Amino acid sequence: MWSTLPALLCLGLYLSLRVGTQNQTLSKPLIWANPSFMVPNGASVSIWCQGTHGAVDYQLHFNGLPFTLAKREPPRLGNKVKFSIQPMTSYMAGQYTCFYRTGGLLSEPSDPLDLVITGMYDTPTLSVHPGPPVLLGENVTFSCHLETATTTFFLRKEGLASRPWRRVGNTRAEFPMGPVTTAHKGTYRCFGSYNEHIWSFPSEPVTLLDTGDVGVTDLASPGQPSSPDNGEPHSATTRKGLQKDLASWDHTAENLFRMGLGLLVLVALACLLTHHWLLRKKTMTRALSMASSQEHRRRFRRQGAPDE
CATH class of the missing domain: 2.60.40.10 (Immunoglobulins)
Known part of the structure; x- marks a missing residue:
């Protein structure tokens, strides 16, 4: 029984570490530009990055590399931050992504934001x-x-x-x-x-x-959707935020599962150790009883020998 304890301990640690590894990935943040992803040459633009509540740091990357030219303002409500670009130049037009950090873990990158500069060269x-x-x-x-x-x-x-x-x-x-x-x-x-x-x-x-001068409705444009043109995500982004909150809830549930699994492993080990201790105690008690009985017989024989 004692030889199975290290194997069970290793199994418990492996399962705990495996679940913990699955929890290392944070849900990706949201990213959008305000007032628009299309920025006139020389104008200013703000890039928003929204993570989860409790995020301690935000990073903005430009074409895959950290971008430090944007001025970062303090996070609002603890779950989003604004990066300001003033003025917009052709060197700053490109693809942006953002990350956030929570508890020492770095999130997945956001969906890419293609920032476009307009007002260059000729007019069509x-x-x-x-x-x-x-x-x-x-x-x-x-x-x-x-x-x-x-x-x-x-x-x-x-x-x-x-x-x-x-x-x-x-x-x-x-x-x-x-x-x-x-x-x-x-x-x-x-x-x-x-x-x-x-x-x-x-x-x-x-x-x-x-010719009928009738009302207008929204036209669903083909092509890649861009970020919303205001300071808050639009309805599709809101749905993404809900999915992100659900992912955060799943992350908490996985942490609780991990803690519960570790507790179960400790309880199982405690039960095995207790069982092993009881078996050893019972074996020792039986051995002492047998030794005492043999000693009693030897004394009885020695006491009965002179009478013969």
């Missing part, structure tokens, strides 16, 4: 055919033209938080949309791009109207 021209007054159900095509050769064009509807439509082209790109619905009504601008994060000046706005 945007047109729409037919229109801009169109009939519902018609097929509409936006055309973006830039005299200077570029690589990519973007078309953005004002008021949407999602990323613009993207097309590849040298001096012109077309964005077909149709059939037109009330969701397409609104104001559009286009940009020429010299890489994914350096864009031209915006074009003059083109407003798409329908």
Whole structure:
């Protein structure tokens, strides 16, 4: 029985360490830009990073490396921090991620935030055919033209938080949309791009109207969603925050499970040690009893020998 105790102890420690290793990963934080992920050249922008309550430190990375040029303000409510970039330059346009630290553990990186600088180089021209007054159900095509050769064009509807439509082209790109619905009504601008994060000046706005002059609804834009354009996450980000809170709750539950497992291992070891001690005590008592009985017989024999 005694030989099984080290094996059980090692098993308990292995399980405890394995559960503890699973708890080493913290849920990833949220990241967004305010007022927008598109920043005019020379303007200022704030990058927000939101972790869990109790986070002791936040880090901002730019293109995979720590970024120290942004001014960091103290965390608000203990779960988010603001990094300010003033002024915005082409050298600061790129992909950002953030981390937070809690209890000596570093979180997973946030989803990437692509920060774009606008107002570089030339200004494109945007047109729409037919229109801009169109009939519902018609097929509409936006055309973006830039005299200077570029690589990519973007078309953005004002008021949407999602990323613009993207097309590849040298001096012109077309964005077909149709059939037109009330969701397409609104104001559009286009940009020429010299890489994914350096864009031209915006074009003059083109407003798409329908002849019925009906109300407008939000248009679900294809492409990669961007960060919200305000100081707080939008509804999708709120759902992510709820998932993060649930992950934090799971993390606490795993810690409780780990503590309970360790307690069970200690109780089991205590029971085995007690059982072993009782067996040894019983064995020693039996041995002492047998020795006492043998001694009693020897004394009896010695006392009876003279009488014979």
